[in-house]
Amino acid sequence: MKGFIFDLDGTIYLGDHIIDGAPEVIKALKGRGDKVVFLTNKSIANRKEYVEKLNRLGIEVELSEVINSNYITAHYLKTVMGEGDSAYVIGEEPLFEELADANIKLADVPASASHVVLGWDRQFTYDKLNNAFQAWRNGAEILATNPDRTCPVKDGEIPDCGAMIGALEGATGEPVKMITGKPSSLMAEYVLDNVLGMKADECFMVGDRLETDVKMANDAGIHSVLVLSGITTEEMLEGSEHIPELVLDSVKDLITL
């Protein structure tokens, strides 16, 4: 039995289009007894929406098989926040929902927060930035859901959580060290221990991004598989410091291994 951790966008689907052969591969892996989990850094949708999308695209999946950066953020805060601690959150509704599900206390007064959470927020403002900055001045720990600079959309890309990180770093003058999504070891460990229940070297991470999917796998000792169906070209691969163990044209080729 092996564990397979799949990235979603660029690996399983591109926008609203399933990648050719993906449903068959997932079905075949599950059919032979392998375990499958889907990981995404995107913080502006909730896990249920991913389940619905995958089902609609022909991949049968349960809620427990989809993990996103919001979920890991909630899990992390639950383990580190003490009595009287509270979080100031920049992000969209799905992030707030995930934190509410985990009973994370939100700060009544932003500047008094013990933790600041940065997520992708398409209503990001100077006031929100200032709130986060004032909390930081008062000693709050800063964490972010994901480091992605941009998110690919039809006809291009738009700023992602990396832009919110950049704004706060510009004010504080220091890097945001704690990232909960890929490539963090937090996410890798959670998936190995709590979802798959397997050792790193029994698992494969299949994804299209070198600096998140491949880096997380390599750092954690998970076999890394890069697919060229998404963001990464062969040219980008040649110059990269993150070298995958295997390179496939698409997830479809996984079955031939």
Ligand SMILES: [Mg+2]
């Ligand atoms: Mg991807």
